[in-house]
Amino acid sequence: MSADRPPERLTAQAIASERLFWRSEILQAMYWMDGEGIASAVSPPRLAEFLDTTPDAMVTLVGQLVRDGYLRPLDDDPGRFTMTEQGRREGARSFGDEFAELTRPAHSECGPGCWCRDPKYAGVACPSDQGAAHGH
Known part of the structure; x- marks a missing residue:
């Protein structure tokens, strides 16, 4: 295998790590956006712009977070998503962990x-x- 090419198949550990990374990134972004009054619900394409990934990838990632209970579609606009209580707790925790050095006294x-x-x-x-x- 060449050093400049990714492996053909990701290991289960790499897949799990990637899922955790994106869960954290998405929930932190949504927690921040909600807290700043920017948006309490967002579409996958908007999140993709904000987090610098493709809209198709974000649709898949958001779908997984819905299945895992972190996000839910809006009743009146199923193309936009908001955090569930579980998602809000995890977003707050993750945001706090990520920015602790910047927010401590x-x-x-x-x-x-x-x-x-x-x-x-x-x-x-x-x-x-x-x-x-x-x-x-």
Whole structure:
């Protein structure tokens, strides 16, 4: 077999890995699009543009996600798909994992649950600010 040609047949492990990759990519994209108010339901061709693959490949991938319970077609527009509750949970988890380094608090920045964010502590120095008055 030549190094510049893919193998004739993919192994079961390679197929499973490819399916996991695309499930993650599609659900992350749909979770992000929904969260940003861009779209709560999308068509396979639109996803294909966004994720840089062919529309035919995306139709197959979306069909598998429907069979697996992650997506469902819209009742009034079966050419567009939305996440099921299972798909939303997996999309949120996958998105969080993928972008954790970008969304975590920076050094000397407190997290969203820090006590200093409570208005009754306004003006009280947060330990994260290294002694500075804290005003979120």
